[in-house]
Amino acid sequence: MTREFTVVAAGPLTTVQDGGRPGQAALGIGRSGACDRAVYRQANRLVGNPEDLAALEVTYGGLVLRAEADLLVVTTGARCAGPFPHAAPTPLRRGAQLRLGPPGTGLRTYLAVRGGIDVLPVLGSRATDVLSGLGPAVVADGDVLPVGPPVDPMPGVDVAPVPEIPGGEVTVTVLPGPRADWFGDAGWAALTGQAWTVTNESNRVGLRLDGAPLERVRDGELPSEGMVRGALQVPPSGLPVLFLADHPVTGGYPVIGYVADEPLRSDVDRCGQLRPGQTLRFRPAPS
Amino acid sequence: MTRVLPSGSTALLVELDDLDAVLALYAALAEQPPDGVVDIVPAARTVLLVTDPSRTSLSAVADAVGRTTPRPDARTGGDVVELPVRYDGEDLAELARLLDLTPEELVRRHTGTEWTVAFGGFAPGFGYLTQPGGQWDVPRRATPRTKVPPGSVALAGEFSGVYPRESPGGWQLIGRTDVAVFDLDRDPPALLRPGVRVRFVEAEPR
Numbered sequence: 001m002t003r004e005f006t007v008v009a010a011g012p013l014t015t016v017q018d019g020g021r022p023g024q025a026a027l028g029i030g031r032s033g034a035c036d037r038a039v040y041r042q043a044n045r046l047v048g049n050p051e052d053l054a055a056l057e058v059t060y061g062g063l064v065l066r067a068e069a070d071l072l073v074v075t076t077g078a079r080c081a082g083p084f085p086h087a088a089p090t091p092l093r094r095g096a097q098l099r100l101g102p103p104g105t106g107l108r109t110y111l112a113v114r115g116g117i118d119v120l121p122v123l124g125s126r127a128t129d130v131l132s133g134l135g136p137a138v139v140a141d142g143d144v145l146p147v148g149p150p151v152d153p154m155p156g157v158d159v160a161p162v163p164e165i166p167g168g169e170v171t172v173t174v175l176p177g178p179r180a181d182w183f184g185d186a187g188w189a190a191l192t193g194q195a196w197t198v199t200n201e202s203n204r205v206g207l208r209l210d211g212a213p214l215e216r217v218r219d220g221e222l223p224s225e226g227m228v229r230g231a232l233q234v235p236p237s238g239l240p241v242l243f244l245a246d247h248p249v250t251g252g253y254p255v256i257g258y259v260a261d262e263p264l265r266s267d268v269d270r271c272g273q274l275r276p277g278q279t280l281r282f283r284p285a286p287s
Numbered sequence: 288m289t290r291v292l293p294s295g296s297t298a299l300l301v302e303l304d305d306l307d308a309v310l311a312l313y314a315a316l317a318e319q320p321p322d323g324v325v326d327i328v329p330a331a332r333t334v335l336l337v338t339d340p341s342r343t344s345l346s347a348v349a350d351a352v353g354r355t356t357p358r359p360d361a362r363t364g365g366d367v368v369e370l371p372v373r374y375d376g377e378d379l380a381e382l383a384r385l386l387d388l389t390p391e392e393l394v395r396r397h398t399g400t401e402w403t404v405a406f407g408g409f410a411p412g413f414g415y416l417t418q419p420g421g422q423w424d425v426p427r428r429a430t431p432r433t434k435v436p437p438g439s440v441a442l443a444g445e446f447s448g449v450y451p452r453e454s455p456g457g458w459q460l461i462g463r464t465d466v467a468v469f470d471l472d473r474d475p476p477a478l479l480r481p482g483v484r485v486r487f488v489e490a491e492p493r
Contacts, residue, residue: 025337026317026324027477028407030416122471132411178292178300226328226335226406228298250330250408258295263340 001069001094003115003147006085007139008097010146011062014139014202015128017110017245019138024123025226025249032129034203035245035272036108038264039077042162043112046089048154053116054126056139060275062100062235063139065111067092070180072114078106078165078273089114102199106165106273113174130204131246138250161164162236169176169195170246172259174282177256178225184217191232191240192282200276204212204246206233207271209280213238224250230259242280243271260285279285291349294335299345301334301352306417311357312407314364314482321351325343329406329481331415343454362403362419365482370449371490372398372440376460382425382442396422397461402447402485407477412451412469414479421445431457438463440487447487449452454492460464464490 007014017040020033034057056063061080067073071092079086081101092098095241103109119126119136128135139145180188192242196209214234227233227250231243235253242259259282261268272279289312292300303309313329320327321336323343323383328335338348358364374394383393402416423443432455435441441458450456451469468478479485 022325022337024479025328025335026313026407027475028409029324029477030413101376113435123476134411175295178294178302223331223333224335225300226337227297228295228335228337230295230297248408249328250406255294258293258298261296 003069003071003149005065005071005113005147006068007141007143007145007146008064008066009062010139010141010143011058011060011100013058013059014063015130016052016054016119016136016139016145017057017127019132020126020127020245021125022121027059028248028249029123029134030129030132030249031229032127032128032135032246033125035276036110036269038079038266038269040110042160042217043074043076043110044116045155046076046160047112047114047267048074048089048150048152049112049114050152051117051190053112053148054119055110055117056077058100058111060107061100061109063100063111063168065098067094067096067098069094069147073098074112075100076112078103078109080109082285085159087162089157093159093281105167107275108273113147115148115150118146118169121249125191129246131248134188167278169279169281170274171281171283172270173285174232174257174286177255177257179222180256182216182218182254183214183234183256187214187217187256190214190283195279198274198276198278198280202274202276204244206244206247207242207274207280209240209242211239214240222254227251229253230261231255232257232259242271243266257282290350290415297340298337299348299352299387303332303334306331307362307419308357310361310405310482311359312355312405314358314361315355315416317482318358321348324348330408331406357404360481361482363484365484367486368478369480369486369488370440370464370466371443371488372462372464372487374462376440376462378428378459379461382459382461385426385481393461397447398424398487399488401448404481404483406481407479410451410454412479413417413448414468414477414483416447416485417445423447426460427457430458431455435460436463438465440464
């Protein structure tokens, strides 16, 4: 009886994710890793894993797994429809199936298993980077996902009290970026004064936003420069792209602002839960 | 002049006058990274420092950058990589004409002076290589190729580069090398890391 899952159906997009590959950006290797880091770490804690073990990032539900051994599983993040309890560590008997329906609100659900998903690491991480192609392939129907041995003791939590992920309009805090001066006061006012719509071209690389375009107050090319997640990069269209986990390491368009990314309450994490059609507002950080 | 620009809650962007200043500061920072800094990303005019906010503060990192003495020998201090190239690239003849050179002269210029990897980006293992003095000013192709073969040696702007794998690309292709510049089974996987010096040598007479 091998500790593993068989993927009966992968759903719209399921990937293996962990804490990513920090420290290699100078080699053109982005960090990647879970889009909603806080919720991913919480999933691991609930099944007694170290916080950074690999888990599944399930985008808009649709995942069906069969346990090939007795396994302990939890989901956090977007609450999927179906009988599987949310945020509650649940034993899955050998041969049992777990089905995740579409979430009512939110986009990304993290499924952690006690022992972690034990696929081969690439450059120190099991994260799938959809931009660079590094890491394990996107999870597909019929895949077998090995599960590691349990390490830490169980925390003894039955159900974790977790807030629901909001639907509708979301407001996040924004800080000025290195090239805010390319857009002037009027550009900043336009960024922070309207509701932006998340478009369906959004993915793990970034949220593509639609609204009244931002206008530059200066011309010229920007030499490429380094970026981190949360960057609001403004291409010539004037419509910002909010970079998420698989963003490019460097970019050649000016960054007007950064969404706040405090470790314990990250607004970038919250942006990772936005789905196409939702609206997003940027509130300037108190100065 | 060095300017420190805000880049959100976790990073600082240091802006410098030119590429040589970037190389010098990056070399010093990479040798002795400030506490709590997880990534240092050099680029054309900037060095980005990404911090772990649980271990440091942005002001502490800004202070550490201010105390850092740039390394003046950044162009000469790094490892040397020799890359044999067959100069038979699809754009060689046309580019030579554009630059008012013969193909042989272009190849001599490419092989005659040592290059330095200034920074990465674009794809894992892709390095932006520069020669001192900025002797190149190469226009990009008007229409980028959808598929550039791996190992292609190319020019654009003041830079040369080697495509680590098949990808789209708008640079002018002048040749090809068989050396894998990015190999996951090698440690480190990237051959062309910032600070590494590169000598292109002509693999066989054309």
